[in-house]
Amino acid sequence: MLHRFFTLVRQPYSLSLLLLGFASGLPLALTSGTLQAWMTVANVDLKTIGFFSLVGQAYVFKFMWAPMMDRYTPPFLGRRRGWLLVSQVLLIGLIASMALLEPGKHLWWLAAIAVLVAFCSASQDIVFDAYKTDLLPADQRGSGAAISVLGYRLAMLVSGGLALWLADRYLGWHATYVLMALLLLPGIIATLRAPEPVLDAPAPRTLEQAMFAPLRDFFSRNNAWLILLLIVLYKLGDAFAMSLSTPFLIRGVGFNAGDVGLVNKTLGLLATIIGALYGGLLMQRMTLFRALLLFGILQAVSNAGYWLLAITSKHLVSMAGVIFLENLCGGMGTAAFVALLMTLCNTSFSATQFALLSALSAVGRVYVGPIAGWFVETHGWAWFYLFTIAISVPGLVLLLVCRQTLEYTQRTGTFMVRMTYPRHYRFALRMLAAGCALLFIWLTLTIAHALGANAVETINDNLLMLGGILVISGALLGSVLDYLSLRNSPSSEA
Structure with missing residues (x-):
């Protein structure tokens, strides 16, 4: 097994994708959880801290400026690597400048820079997603997605838990933010050394074409609407299960917050990484459709572990096993899902289409919270987790309906054109x-x-x-x- 993982990491472009994935995931916590912790320590009021959560809206609406990155090419390094370098240099400067401020004294300056960091980070995500899509052939997209997920998750651990620990124990907040800025330098090195994708498809000639051609292209395809529903529904059961997992383990089962946090942050992260890598390995031996179907079934079945916790007595080992299994299957599903999004993008405007599709995929994750809370209050935890299994079924059914279109696209690299209605x-x-x-x-x-x-x-x-x-x-x-x-x-x- 370890030999297969090392084989995966040694594949072409793996090191570049790992470092670029790390650079993509690093800024996220620095404008969300880590920044909120810094503000809390600085005695900023909770209303203001809650308002700062709006900074993350840049990641939701990144599709609005993605067409500019399809249309325009910087005068250096090409269309994809050029924008990567621009966003990374800006991120280093902005994150380092946050270290010069005090939340208690320069709150609104800190807010303005945090917004800019989120904007540049979302822009880097746009270009990195397009870069993967343009660079990787169909048979390498599963493994490429797994490697980039590995880098992204490691970066979230570094800028989240590790940054908090360093700030609290050794470096303080200012030096920690400087260190986080310096950790983006390997991403710049990867950008300079990585190859620029060579494409036959031309870039959009005008900004108007970059804005509207991606939509016309997507909605002219066979099964376009069903595939959009598939993107929303494929990980919906997983989103429901994770939306209240921490309150369930603490309030529903009775574990203490320290045990839940430790297991979720360590074992859960490890399981997600293993799942993504193992999913990437399996996808080298099967079609995208088969991988999506198998991993989707595993995602749904793994939610039964929470149901077992709800109806059995509390035990730390059983909680660890359930969290490991759920995150393992979720990581496999994520690798296949990212490969699906890459497959659905036209390389002429992959930045815009990937940004749109990824924003759409976040709909379930963002809006399931209120429904989940109401369901638990009305029916209890056991029925809720049975419901998370049932809500996974429509996505699998849609996958079966879309099989013909997905296999045609993966096999030919083109899209079936719709001729009816x-x-x-x-x-x-x-x-x-x-x-x-x-x-x-x-x-x-x-x-x-x-x-x-x-x-x-x-x-x-x-x-x-x-x-x-x-x-x-x-x-x-x-x-x-x-x-x-x-x-x-x-x-x-x-």
Whole structure:
């Protein structure tokens, strides 16, 4: 087994992907958990600390400026490595400048720089995702995803738990942030030494083309709407299970917070890394569809461990086993899922399409919390974790429905073009676009209201409801049309 892992790490581009994955994951905690800990120690009030969580919105809306990174090419290192270098140099300077500030004295300067760090970090994510997509052939995307996940997770551990420990015990906050900035230097070295992807597909000629061509390209494909639903639903059961795992282990089972934190941070991280690497190894021997199906089933079944904890007596070994199994299967699913996103991107505008698809994949993770809390309060923990298994089934069914399209794309490197119901599809797309626009207006008014501006709550509620109805209706109509198109298409297309 260890020999296979070393073989995986020695594959072409592995070291570059590992270091770039590390550079991609490092800034995340420095503007979220680690920064919140620094502010807490500095006696900043909780309302302000909570407001700082809005800094992370850059990672959600990164698709809005991704087209610029598809359209424009820096005058050095090429379209992908050039933008990587720009974002990394800016990150080093910005993170180091955070070390010069005090949360108690320069709070809003710290907030402004944190926003810039999150923006540059999200930009680096955009380009790194596009770089992987453009560089790796189809048969290496599983292993490439596993290596980049390994680097990303290690970076989150370094900038999270290790940074807190160093700041508390040895270095202090200022020196710790300087050290975190210096740890981005290996990423710059990897950027300079890594090859620039050589592509046959041309870059967009105008910014307008970079903004709208990725959408036209994606929605002209067979099964486009069903694949969008698959992206939302594939890891939904896993998202539900993880959304309340810590409260469940502490309040539902009765473990103390120290034991839960230690097992989650160490054993859980180790299991995720092993799962991602082992998933990458297995994907070298099977098609993307088979990997998604197998790992999706394992993700669903692993949630049964939490159900067993809910109906049996408390035991530390059983908790460790459940956390290890769930994170192991989740890591395997993540490797396959990242490979799926890479497969779905057109290399002409992979930055924009990957940013859009990854933002869509976060919908379940972001919005399951309130539903999960209500379900537990109403039905209890045991039924909740059985529900997380059941909610995984629709994603697996959609995967089976989309099998023909996914295998065609992986085999040929091209996308099946849809030829049916053009007017109905345009109507569904307009409904989706109108709903997204209303939801964006609702979010803007909500933020303005939180900042003290006069916003009418009734209008906000109506915008949220109408926008949600239009988005769901458009997605359902497009999915029904996809299903009808599949039934009417000749099997020989595969």
